[in-house]
Amino acid sequence: MRLPLIDLDPYLSGAPGSLRRTAAQVGAASRTLGAYFVANHGVPESLVERVFRDSARFHHLPMRRKLAVRGAFDKGVGYLPPGDRAPAPSSYGSSRVPDACASYFVQRHEAGVPDANRWIGGLPGFKETMQAYLDAMAALARHLLGLQSVALGLPENFLNRQPAFSPPEQRLRLLHYPPREATAAGQFGLRPHTDLGYLTILAQGGVEGLEVLSRSRRWIPVPAPAGHLVVSNSDMCELWSNGRFRAAPHRVINKGAAERFAIAFLAAPRPDVRVDCWPGCENSRRGRAPAPRSFADHFAAKLQREAAS
Numbered sequence: 001m002r003l004p005l006i007d008l009d010p011y012l013s014g015a016p017g018s019l020r021r022t023a024a025q026v027g028a029a030s031r032t033l034g035a036y037f038v039a040n041h042g043v044p045e046s047l048v049e050r051v052f053r054d055s056a057r058f059h060h061l062p063m064r065r066k067l068a069v070r071g072a073f074d075k076g077v078g079y080l081p082p083g084d085r086a087p088a089p090s091s092y093g094s095s096r097v098p099d100a101c102a103s104y105f106v107q108r109h110e111a112g113v114p115d116a117n118r119w120i121g122g123l124p125g126f127k128e129t130m131q132a133y134l135d136a137m138a139a140l141a142r143h144l145l146g147l148q149s150v151a152l153g154l155p156e157n158f159l160n161r162q163p164a165f166s167p168p169e170q171r172l173r174l175l176h177y178p179p180r181e182a183t184a185a186g187q188f189g190l191r192p193h194t195d196l197g198y199l200t201i202l203a204q205g206g207v208e209g210l211e212v213l214s215r216s217r218r219w220i221p222v223p224a225p226a227g228h229l230v231v232s233n234s235d236m237c238e239l240w241s242n243g244r245f246r247a248a249p250h251r252v253i254n255k256g257a258a259e260r261f262a263i264a265f266l267a268a269p270r271p272d273v274r275v276d277c278w279p280g281c282e283n284s285r286r287g288r289a290p291a292p293r294s295f296a297d298h299f300a301a302k303l304q305r306e307a308a309s
């Protein structure tokens with residue numbers, strides 16, 4: 001089994017019939033693996049290269065400078081050093097030692113709202129690069145939500161017009177994985193998990209390491225071809241589609257001798273909006289949708305389960 005590849009060019013250039021055809025591809029990939037590649041996605045390769053270059057500049061700084069912008073996982077801003085999160089069991093496989101990766105979170109903020117980011121100083125152009133990439137990803141995410149809407153039998157603008165996405169919460173997670181040689185036995189670069197938000201768009205920088213769990217519980221290695229982005233559905237997508245669309249469980253193991261960088265764009269709903277499920281998803285193989293849940297409800301419950309285990 002392989003990750004499906006969806007060419008977005010016909011849809012983005014408005015080719016006749018492409019909305020339905022591309023939405024059908026997104027729907028099929030979302031019902032099976034919950035993850036797929038997109039190519040010809042409209043994000044300039046030069047911008048992707050810039051964001052990787054600036055991520056490397058950040059991660060190669062001395063640790064004391066990175067710790068000066070230390071953040072917290074539950075806040076989604078700032079630097080998380082390697083080993084920051086305690087190992088935790090999951091139904092997809094348990095980690096026994098903390099993850100080897102380091103992360104730096106950058107949040108997209110709306111004009112007129114105070115900027116909660118913990119910006120690093122002394123890297124000229126860094127902030128501008130991150131903002132430009134966040135804007136490009138936000139535009140791509142809107143297209144993907146449009147395609148998802150049609151795949152669910154709803155009008156193209158349905159999801160983008162929902163209060164839950166007005167505005168969405170969007171951030172980058174700049175990930176750095178050391179070479180496998182540097183990690184302890186049984187350690188993951190990033191533990192098996194599903195993402196908390198709604199949708200993730202991942203740029204991989206040419207170094208493999210990501211694996212997606214199939215429904216038959218086989219780990220599928222994901223290649224890292226230039227120009228392709230990996231889209232994966234996250235928890236709120238699975239919950240609010242009442243299981244029609246799957247949140248893709250995934251993990252990262254950097255088996256190679258080279259360090260690995262990845263840029264995850266994490267699109268989440270507004271924390272406070274409660275939804276039971278999207279129209280038309282009331283009855284699925286899961287049965288009737290449960291009581292309305294917000295992203296904040298889900299986030300708190302998931303972290304509490306992790307802490308209690």
Ligand SMILES: [Fe+2]
Nearest residue numbers: 193194195250
């Ligand atoms: Fe993830």
